[in-house]
Amino acid sequence: QITLKESGPTLVKPTQTLTLTCTFSGFSLSSSGMGVGWIRQPPGKALEWLAVVYWSDDERYSPSLKTRLTITKYTSKNQVVLTVTNMDPLDTATYYCAQFRGMTTIDYWGQGTLVTVSS
Amino acid sequence: QSALTQPASVSGSPGQSITISCTGTSSDVGGYNLVSWYQQLPGKAPKLIIYTGNKRPSGVSNRFSGSKSGNTASLTISGLQAEDEADYYCSSYTSTSALWLFGGGTKVTVL
Numbered sequence: 027q028i029t030l031k032e033s034g035p036t037l038v039k040p041t042q043t044l045t046l047t048c049t050f051s052g053f054s055l056s057s058s059g060m061g062v063g064w065i066r067q068p069p070g071k072a073l074e075w076l077a078v079v080y081w082s083d084d085e086r087y088s089p090s091l092k093t094r095l096t097i098t099k100y101t102s103k104n105q106v107v108l109t110v111t112n113m114d115p116l117d118t119a120t121y122y123c124a125q126f127r128g129m130t131t132i133d134y135w136g137q138g139t140l141v142t143v144s145s
Numbered sequence: 146q147s148a149l150t151q152p153a154s155v156s157g158s159p160g161q162s163i164t165i166s167c168t169g170t171s172s173d174v175g176g177y178n179l180v181s182w183y184q185q186l187p188g189k190a191p192k193l194i195i196y197t198g199n200k201r202p203s204g205v206s207n208r209f210s211g212s213k214s215g216n217t218a219s220l221t222i223s224g225l226q227a228e229d230e231a232d233y234y235c236s237s238y239t240s241t242s243a244l245w246l247f248g249g250g251t252k253v254t255v256l
Contacts (some may be wrong), residue, residue, distance in 0.1 A: 065247075072148065073183075073191065073234055075245040090195045093153050122190060129238045131181040131196035132245075 028109075030062070030123050032138035044110040044141060048123030050064050055081055055101045061126035062099065062106040066119040074119075078126050081108060088117035113142045149174065149235055149248035157255040162223040165251045167235035170214060173246055175216035179238040182211060182220045186231045195220060224254070230255045233248075 034046040048062060055062060057093045063078030077097040087095050094110045106123065120138040127133050148169040157163040166181075167174065174180055178198045183191035193202055195211040196216065208223045218237070222229055235248040 062247075072250045073247040075234075075236075075243075078245070089242045124223075129244075130179060131193060132183075132214060132236065133193055133196075133202075135190040135192070 028125060028134045030125060030134060032123050032136045032139040034082075034121075034139060034141070036140060037143050037144065038113050040114055040143060042113050044108075044117070046110075046115050046121055046141075047140065048106045048108070048136060050104050050106075050123070050125070050136075053125065055079075055099055055104070055106070057081055059128040060130070062081045063124055063126050063132075064097070064108045065122045065124060065132075065135075066117075067122070068116075068119040071119075072107060076110075076121075077108060080126070080128075113143045117141070118143045149237060149246050151233075151235060151248035151251045153249070154252045154254065156256055157222075157225045158256045160229065161225050164222060164223060165220045165235075165253070167218040167220070167223055167248050169218075169235075169237055169239075170216055172241050173237040173239035174213065174218050175239060177238055177255065178213070180211065180213060180218040181236045182209075182248065183234045183236070184229075185234065186230050190194075192232060195196055225255055227255050229253060 030050040061080040064076040079097045079099045094111045098107045122138045123136045124132045125134040156199045182195040185191045199211040
């Protein structure tokens with residue numbers, strides 16, 4: 027059974043750095059084609075892909091947020107960490123981590139974690 | 146990179162069929178058979194219902210089907226049921242630097 031779960035702060039202040047951890051089970055990030063990434067959804071709005079890291083250490087980022095994002099994998103711990111710098115109230119959203127099957131599809135999603143940016 | 150274009154809402158009566166479109170470009174939807182569709186029930190995480198254009202994961206009802214023509218992909222829900230009321234999103238691989246694109250989402254209402 028494949029599961030993913032996000033953890034991190036629910037409230038951050040403007041200009042702070044957000045660090046989110048995705049802990050997963052049921053698969054390995056060392057398996058060929060496998061990836062784990064992040065997608066966010068502002069309240070009442072659409073999904074937005076942020077970043078993904080693949081088994082090959084290939085890291086990809088959304089061009090519009092590239093300068094603020096860093097994704098890191100810890101294969102032996104079954105964890106992927108996303109950092110977002112210089113947080114703004116517009117970054118308020120539910121952040122999901124998910125399993126990516128190569129460039130094919132996003133197979134499984136975590137439950138999501140709501141992050142609010144406010145002073 | 147612009148998001149893929151979906152209608153904001155689609156509605157239908159129980160038992161009817163409805164179709165949701167997802168329009169992109171030749172760099173994404175039209176260039177590859179890599180469109181996926183996700184169902185998001187209220188307050189829940191998205192769930193994969195169609196991948197590589199027309200394949201269903203195990204356990205997904207065969208009332209959901211996918212197709213593509215040119216730069217537009219479509220999701221059809223046949224025999225519409227009350228439990229199908231949800232938001233539906235398409236996504237696609239893109240050969241641009243964006244890599245992954247999502248549509249703006251379509252709210253399906255069962256009348």
